Amino acid sequence: AQSVTQPDIHITVSEGASLELRCNYSYGATPYLFWYVQSPGQGLQLLLKYFSGDTLVQGIKGFEAEFKRSQSSFNLRKPSVHWSDAAEYFCAVGARSGGSYIPTFGRGTSLIVHP
């Protein structure tokens, strides 16, 4: 069975600083990879996804992520953080098992942005 690890429960950055949120997965083949953001009291919004092709993926709100097969990682980055980026970020893996599809989410990383 696949698994997703987000090693950082909380991350604090200053506004304008760069950001990297870590995500590691465990799966036998190349899975489908996603990053979602959840603002307080809101549902989840898709930031970006990787299915195949170029390993550097551009998303919304200035975010990007890089798939590294050798490290089983899909880290999320942003060059300059805005105060409105403060939220909970979830990495997710989608994988096939037999005839079924199993989505697995990490436990999330809470981003705190200092002015």
Add this chain to the structure above:
Amino acid sequence: EAGVTQSPTHLIKTRGQQATLRCSPISGHTSVYWYQQALGLGLQFLLWYDEGEERNRGNFPPRFSGRQFPNYSSELNVNALELEDSALYLCASSLGWAETQYFGPGTRLLVL
């Protein structure tokens, strides 16, 4: 275009009761997923429905069940409620099994 909608937004029940949560997917989406988001545990996959059938379920007891209607809307039923069932229940829909999931705002269930 309307997004995924869920009702009710909040639900308060007592232990032992039954709860019914509803989800309407984005028009044209045939897959509906249910997740439980308990404090500090992230999203736990509950159920996946596609074309009216249950395709997969997560590691939850049988008292968590549901169905998908011909119009692709879905219902999640939780029987014999326990205190630890208190959580935010999120519904998501997608065009197909491996497509991007779009989430609703959730139903917050409180079991007293």
